[in-house]
Amino acid sequence: DQQVKQNSPSLSVQEGRISILNCDYTNSMFDYFLWYKKYPAEGPTFLISISSIKDKNEDGRFTVFLNKSAKHLSLHIVPSQPGDSAVYFCAAAPSANNLFFGTGTRLTVIP
Amino acid sequence: DAEITQSPRHKITETGRQVTLACHQTWNHNNMFWYRQDLGHGLRLIHYSYGVQDTNKGEVSDGYSVSRSNTEDLPLTLESAASSQTSVYFCASSEGLAGTTGELFFGEGSRLTVL
Numbered sequence: 001d002q003q004v005k006q007n008s009p010s011l012s013v014q015e016g017r018i019s020i021l022n023c024d025y026t027n028s029m030f031d032y033f034l035w036y037k038k039y040p041a042e043g044p045t046f047l048i049s050i051s052s053i054k055d056k057n058e059d060g061r062f063t064v065f066l067n068k069s070a071k072h073l074s075l076h077i078v079p080s081q082p083g084d085s086a087v088y089f090c091a092a093a094p095s096a097n098n099l100f101f102g103t104g105t106r107l108t109v110i111p
Numbered sequence: 112d113a114e115i116t117q118s119p120r121h122k123i124t125e126t127g128r129q130v131t132l133a134c135h136q137t138w139n140h141n142n143m144f145w146y147r148q149d150l151g152h153g154l155r156l157i158h159y160s161y162g163v164q165d166t167n168k169g170e171v172s173d174g175y176s177v178s179r180s181n182t183e184d185l186p187l188t189l190e191s192a193a194s195s196q197t198s199v200y201f202c203a204s205s206e207g208l209a210g211t212t213g214e215l216f217f218g219e220g221s222r223l224t225v226l
Contacts, residue, residue, distance in 0.1 A: 006153075034214070043115075043201055043217030044154070089153060098144070098169070099215065101154035 006102035019077040023090030117218035134202030143185040
């Protein structure tokens with residue numbers, strides 16, 4: 001059973017606009033959440049994280065929002081750039097434990 | 112620069128053959144992991160190790176084994192390859208676990224095809 005779900009397999013956005021990628025989880029014990037970015041023929045790379053004591057974490061153009069009551073997190077990319085085109089994986093874990101990954105969302109930023 | 116490397120990057124084998132995928136990291140991380148990536152499933156954990164001589168099963172460990180004889184290497188062995196094991200395999204390492212310094216550093220992947 002998938003404990004971390006990314007229900008949108010793909011997303012297309014115009015360059016300069018906002019990209020919003022969504023992720024839902026089912027395990028209430030999860031308290032650490034990460035986003036990874038993956039280009040073709042490469043391994044995933046860490047993008048941004050958030051712990052359950054926060055509801056927002058920002059790093060440049062990337063912001064992650066966490067809604068614990070809804071068991072939902074989202075990644076906002078503003079402004080979107082063509083180089084952001086990649087597959088984005090959401091991941092979650094209970095503290096000091098292994099990560100569970102979502103199925104990924106393929107983002108295409110159209111120039 | 113520290114890195115994590117996987118070999119081979121591409122492998123074609125036949126059903127029933129034994130296959131070993133190598134993973135070598137120079138981060139000096141205690142934690143190492145093997146994942147497989149499949150369409151519709153994302154990344155699923157196969158095996159992991161928290162240190163030398165430590166190995167643990169992940170959520171999809173059947174048909175796979177690992178050994179950890181030193182800090183740098185965690186080879187993944189398919190004892191008798193099956194077509195269902197056709198996948199892209201990623202090795203990863205981390206300094207800490209989620210909630211501490213849980214960021215995973217991934218290798219570039221090994222694409223395995225079992226005919």
